[in-house]
Amino acid sequence: MQVSVKYFASLRELVGEASSVIDVEENTPVSELWQSIIESKNIEFDNVMMAVNMEYVKSEYQLKSGDEVAFFPPVTGG
Amino acid sequence: MLIEIRKKPFNAYTEMQCYLDSLDIAGHYGATANFVGTMRDFNEDKKVTYMTLEHYPGMTEKHLDAIAKSASEKWNLLDVLILHRIGKVKIGEDIVLVATWSAHRKDAFESCRAIMEQLKSGAPFWKKEETNSGAKWVEKNTPGY
Numbered sequence: 421m422q423v424s425v426k427y428f429a430s431l432r433e434l435v436g437e438a439s440s441v442i443d444v445e446e447n448t449p450v451s452e453l454w455q456s457i458i459e460s461k462n463i464e465f466d467n468v469m470m471a472v473n474m475e476y477v478k479s480e481y482q483l484k485s486g487d488e489v490a491f492f493p494p495v496t497g498g
Numbered sequence: 499m500l501i502e503i504r505k506k507p508f509n510a511y512t513e514m515q516c517y518l519d520s521l522d523i524a525g526h527y528g529a530t531a532n533f534v535g536t537m538r539d540f541n542e543d544k545k546v547t548y549m550t551l552e553h554y555p556g557m558t559e560k561h562l563d564a565i566a567k568s569a570s571e572k573w574n575l576l577d578v579l580i581l582h583r584i585g586k587v588k589i590g591e592d593i594v595l596v597a598t599w600s601a602h603r604k605d606a607f608e609s610c611r612a613i614m615e616q617l618k619s620g621a622p623f624w625k626k627e628e629t630n631s632g633a634k635w636v637e638k639n640t641p642g643y
Contacts, residue, residue, distance in 0.1 A: 429624035474557035497623025
């Protein structure tokens with residue numbers, strides 16, 4: 421199945437793209453997807469925040485087909 | 499309740515008055531609390547010339563909406579206004595406005611503070627500062643308490 425992945429701010433610059441579509445197995449934990457991304461891109465990034473379908477999720481969230489996943493650094497608004 | 503992400507500069511005090519004028523709460527509210535965040539020309543000993551604010555379209559609005567609704571459930575509020583800038587922000591321009599109206603000061607004060615702190619810690623916005631030593635993403639917000 422496929423999920424769409426978005427990156428923001430410093431992480432987008434580090435990854436080198438704003439979004440991508442990635443094939444994963446159903447029920448893959450979002451933390452595993454993140455691990456595979458940082459390994460394939462050969463990057464290091466601490467304190468990543470994760471959201472699925474525009475809501476924060478825990479690292480054990482299990483991905484479903486069509487999920488919109490977002491990875492980003494700690495927020496700094498206000 | 500009004501929550502807006504603004505690409506263009508706004509004057510927080512004018513916005514607050516305009517929004518209040520559009521409401522029909524005169525006589526009902528006895529307390530107004532607000533927080534206005536404004537662009538400085540320094541951060542962590544560095545001179546900042548301007549800043550670029552990025553957000554996550556869709557999630558940012560959804561998150562702010564949830565924060566405001568949660569505050570409305572916890573405190574007795576007559577209305578809530580949240581405005582936040584994105585894009586290029588110049589020195590002296592307003593970045594964020596949170597305003598709350600209630601019958602008594604406790605609800606207005608406490609809800610305004612809580613909304614602002616939750617915005618700071620969870621709403622997906624990111625600042626990139628242009629400093630005298632180059633552009634730099636702000637890594638974290640300073641604690642509010």
